[in-house]
Amino acid sequence: MNSFFLTTPIYYVNAKPHLGHAYTTIVADAVIRFHKMLGEDTFFLTGTDEHGDKIMRAAEQQGRSPQEFVDEISASFHDLWPLLGIRHDRFIRTTDLEHRRAVQAFLQRVYDAGDIYFGEFGGHYCYGCERFYTEKELENGLCPQHKTRLEFISEKNYFFKMSRYLPWLKDHIEKHENFIRPHRYRTEVLAMLESGELEDLCISRPKTRLQWGIELPFDNAYVCYVWFDALINYISALGWPNGPDCASRWPGEHLVAKDILKPHAVFWPTMLKAAGLPVYRHLNVHGYWLVRDTKMSKSLGNVIDPLETGRRFGLDAFRYFLLREMRFGEDASFSEDALISRINADLANDLGNLFSRVLSMAAKYFASRVPEPSVLMREDEAVAELCLHSLQNFIQLFGNAQFDTALESLWETVRALNKYVDSQAPWALHKRGDTARLATVMHMLLTAMRKTALCLWPAMPDAAGRMLEQLGSPAAGNAPPVYDLQRESGAFDGLAPGTIVAETSNIFPRIDVKREPSGNVKKAKN
RNA sequence: CGCGGGGUGGAGCAGUUCGGCAGCUCGUCGGGCUCAUAACCCGAAGGUCCCAGGUUCAAAUCCUGGCCCCGCAACCA
Numbered sequence: 001m002n003s004f005f006l007t008t009p010i011y012y013v014n015a016k017p018h019l020g021h022a023y024t025t026i027v028a029d030a031v032i033r034f035h036k037m038l039g040e041d042t043f044f045l046t047g048t049d050e051h052g053d054k055i056m057r058a059a060e061q062q063g064r065s066p067q068e069f070v071d072e073i074s075a076s077f078h079d080l081w082p083l084l085g086i087r088h089d090r091f092i093r094t095t096d097l098e099h100r101r102a103v104q105a106f107l108q109r110v111y112d113a114g115d116i117y118f119g120e121f122g123g124h125y126c127y128g129c130e131r132f133y134t135e136k137e138l139e140n141g142l143c144p145q146h147k148t149r150l151e152f153i154s155e156k157n158y159f160f161k162m163s164r165y166l167p168w169l170k171d172h173i174e175k176h177e178n179f180i181r182p183h184r185y186r187t188e189v190l191a192m193l194e195s196g197e198l199e200d201l202c203i204s205r206p207k208t209r210l211q212w213g214i215e216l217p218f219d220n221a222y223v224c225y226v227w228f229d230a231l232i233n234y235i236s237a238l239g240w241p242n243g244p245d246c247a248s249r250w251p252g253e254h255l256v257a258k259d260i261l262k263p264h265a266v267f268w269p270t271m272l273k274a275a276g277l278p279v280y281r282h283l284n285v286h287g288y289w290l291v292r293d294t295k296m297s298k299s300l301g302n303v304i305d306p307l308e309t310g311r312r313f314g315l316d317a318f319r320y321f322l323l324r325e326m327r328f329g330e331d332a333s334f335s336e337d338a339l340i341s342r343i344n345a346d347l348a349n350d351l352g353n354l355f356s357r358v359l360s361m362a363a364k365y366f367a368s369r370v371p372e373p374s375v376l377m378r379e380d381e382a383v384a385e386l387c388l389h390s391l392q393n394f395i396q397l398f399g400n401a402q403f404d405t406a407l408e409s410l411w412e413t414v415r416a417l418n419k420y421v422d423s424q425a426p427w428a429l430h431k432r433g434d435t436a437r438l439a440t441v442m443h444m445l446l447t448a449m450r451k452t453a454l455c456l457w458p459a460m461p462d463a464a465g466r467m468l469e470q471l472g473s474p475a476a477g478n479a480p481p482v483y484d485l486q487r488e489s490g491a492f493d494g495l496a497p498g499t500i501v502a503e504t505s506n507i508f509p510r511i512d513v514k515r516e517p518s519g520n521v522k523k524a525k526n
Numbered sequence: 527c528g529c530g531g532g533g534u535g536g537a538g539c540a541g542u543u544c545g546g547c548a549g550c551u552c553g554u555c556g557g558g559c560u561c562a563u564a565a566c567c568c569g570a571a572g573g574u575c576c577c578a579g580g581u582u583c584a585a586a587u588c589c590u591g592g593c594c595c596c597g598c599a600a601c602c603a
Contacts, residue, residue, distance in 0.1 A: 195599095227601075331531095411551090
């Protein structure tokens with residue numbers, strides 16, 4: 001059995017989870033479910049990143065210990081995912097003992113191989129920003145943020161010989177078209193590599209400045225730089241260096257947002273190379289959700305709470321919206337208007353109504369039993385062909401991280417089925433008493449709907465499960481998959497005549513909106 | 527000239543690799559159907575494809591120059 005390992009980033013615990021975190025994790029959950037349906041042995045990792053300056057300061061401000069502080073925020077992430085219908089296999093924290101041990105083992109290995117050296121590092125240090133500035137970055141010798149005169153500090157630190165692996169990395173990216181996707185981020189990384197600005201990576205912080213981190217195994221006066229620590233979670237979670245899972249599941253693939261492209265596209269592969277480990281299979285990079293054209297931020301007060309939104313509009317509808325609305329890789333804007341529009345147009349009108357009208361006719365004309373089809377006509381064959389084609393497209397696109405386009409391709413079938421209902425007019429066939437033809441049409445519709453429901457399971461597990469149940473098939477559930485998507489896309493079958501289906505369906509209710517003079521959209525009260 | 531992405535009917539986007547009648551969803555307007563969740567189906571209106579120049583039988587697409595927006599270069603998915 002093929003194994004499929006996917007990670008989200010480990011989220012930095014300086015704030016509570018928002019829409020962005022939810023998006024990444026929901027996409028990951030959908031991808032994992034998709035691979036389950038392809039019959040693969042999946043492993044889904046998420047977690048929290050808990051070391052570094054910022055955490056230390058945030059904890060101090062609240063007068064608490066860093067550990068106490070990170071415990072609380074980490075729990076808010078950990079507890080959120082099940083409420084959003086997400087089933088991860090492992091939740092890692094960088095403060096976990098086994099992670100800390102793995103980081104030290106990794107450091108030691110790279111150190112022993114001669115790729116970590118002790119060197120002098122000088123720069124203009126700003127205590128406000130807690131970072132060094134280069135001569136070029138200063139504005140008239142002042143910190144660009146704080147406008148204060150900076151001290152030149154010279155400090156000894158440990159460096160990872162990253163530069164040594166950059167030519168290899170460039171070559172690898174050039175040879176593997178889909179290593180970093182979508183393409184625009186691949187282009188960006190290649191530009192980074194060609195700019196010649198990348199140097200060796202400073203991977204230590206002296207304890208005199210920072211204690212909240214993992215101690216270097218070869219020098220206890222220093223702690224490890226957060227990124228070097230954090231990235232290793234992707235293998236420490238598998239039990240690296242000695243756990244059996246690591247050998248069977250690594251290399252996996254990663255899902256990240258564009259802001260952390262560089263650490264994942266440059267630091268991490270070179271780190272793996274230096275440690276003699278295989279590099280990951282794919283880095284999937286997505287954009288930002290904007291709210292009224294700007295980035296979400298606490299100070300603007302436009303942070304979207306995923307749990308509240310999910311509960312208000314329905315978890316599955318919310319998941320569908322996130323996957324469908326954002327072109328993977330690009331930024332997208334979030335608004336309740338857009339969400340309601342997707343729910344009504346795509347889910348209620350197109351899909352839900354199709355489901356409802358077909359089941360209702362099946363009840364009326366065949367007492368809710370799947371009828372035996374007779375001779376197929378040209379338009380029936382066209383529908384079957386379109387449906388299978390759409391399934392195959394879906395599999396290809398979803399597997400290539402084009403979730404929006406994948407779902408769009410499914411809707412081609414949904415729309416075609418609505419047209420097919422109209423053009424075949426089962427009610428007219430019924431009136432005319434053409435039972436053979438009526439049976440064929442209904443069988444086509446029910447079969448196509450079942451296929452569609454299968455593809456929807458990764459995006460909307462609960463709704464798709466109910467659709468399948470209403471079609472007399474077992475729900476997919478969270479158990480090992482009972483469906484093989486690849487096989488299902490090869491033949492227009494799966495619904496045996498005689499199967500009992502539901503009499504009616506209301507899985508995707510319409511949201512009634514009332515437009516006020518101001519243009520605001522309000523949820524109407526029933 | 528730091529790097530990257532983008533500017534296409536009212537809104538959101540595809541199309542640009544490799545030039546060939548400007549396409550999709552939403553919204554608006556008109557019609558149809560009566561199986562269905564005021565849904566569904568058909569049709570229509572609506573575009574100087576950011577600007578200027580160039581190449582070409584032909585440019586959203588290629589070339590040159592310019593304008594505007596966004597992101598990265600700093601630990602917010």
